[in-house]
Amino acid sequence: MTSAQNSLEETVLQAIQGVVGFGCKEKPISLHEPDFNGTKAWEYIRDCLDSGWVSTAGRWVNRFEQELCTVTGAEHAVVVSNGTVALRLALHLVGVGPGDEVLLPPLSFVATANAVAHLGAVPHFVDIEPNALGMCPAALDARLDAIAIRHEGHVVNKESGRRIAAVLPVHVFGHPAEVSQLRAVCDAWGVPMVEDAAEALASWREGTHCGLFGAVGTLSFNGNKLITTGGGGALLTNNSGIAKRARHLSTTAKLPHPWAFDHDAVGWNDRLPNLNAALGVAQLEDLERRLEAKGQLVQQYKRAFASIEGIELVAEPEGCQSNHWLMSLRFTAENQSVAEAQRLKLLQDAHEAGVLVRPVWTALNKLPMYVDSPAGSLTVATDQAPRLINLPSSPQLLKEWHS
The missing domain is CATH 3.90.1150.10 (Aspartate Aminotransferase, domain 1)
Incomplete structure (x- = not known):
């Protein structure tokens, strides 16, 4: 040197x-x-402890979701236990399943690919653009043109025979990806777009918050994020059907009833505890x-x-x-x-x-x-x-x- x-x-x-x-x-x-200096974190945590509402129900969970909607402009927010869980649930909600492929960029935290693999699906990597480092719309368009065909109502990778079930762009380091152009490519092919906005709370493009360009987007509240709940994540969507299904599946798909434990689907126990949500509210205020x-x-x-x-x-x-x-x-x-x-x-x-x-x-x-x-x-x-x-x-x- x-x-x-x-x-x-x-x-x-x-x-x-x-x-x-x-x-x-x-x-x-x-x-x-x-x-947490300058916040009401201690006061809100004390409320959870004094009330006994420390698990996955309580007023702070509801308030955190409401505050996230206010901050992002989303019609619906569903808070869950971490960002990886949020991604996995979001992909499941748009139909990703075993043997499918999901197109995503190679420059991201491992959770982006892991969420795909957790569903039994296969990551398929598409290049980035050099400025903000998000998925490149031209590269996505070229890749689909090269390997995708329409077959029996699905988009299929003609090389692997697997269905292409979703496109998963990432807003890297909080910088918005070129999601309008990416969405246009997805719409042309009829493939749903899920946004990994784990790092992009309070990041906007063209007047829209990151995570709200596609069918559903996800946030992370890990300890190193702008807002942290210790762990935690959220799904953002303007689709009421997706939000309702997300809330249901993340609460073990339990049917509402005063005492009976009946479940109508294979769900997950993913909801964010009230204690963590209280931390999130305290920081959103800041x-x-x-x-x-x-x-x-x-x-x-x-x-x-x-x-x-x-x-x-x-x-x-x-x-x-x-x-x-x-x-x-x-x-x-x-x-x-x-x-x-x-x-x-x-x-x-x-x-x-x-x-x-x-x-x-x-x-x-x-x-x-x-x-x-x-x-x-x-x-x-x-x-x-x-x-x-x-x-x-x-x-x-x-x-x-x-x-």
């Missing part, structure tokens, strides 16, 4: 530290941490402050990196409002191996300095359980994945947060 490359990583680390401060191994600066802090933090990163050649921030797409969940840096060297080496050196140096930057996930098509899954050309994803690094992005890193 050349001294010029060493200089780049050193310069980038100094710029990051100029924004978020200096950590150490004993007290590092983390990627994205929960924070959402605007968090978003404002995130916006200021990303502006500080932009200024810090503005004069450094060889890197760029992954930018908010034009015409969109991103929550900037994970602010991300891209090494732009023309030679990918050079960019990958620069990223590795920054990872090593930053972790040694107590700044816990993170590489992007290993591409799903490279994981052992999915390496043999069908895929189109993944040129962009293959090029981009080794270049990307996630930066500390907690809103409380903003120096004015506690003032």
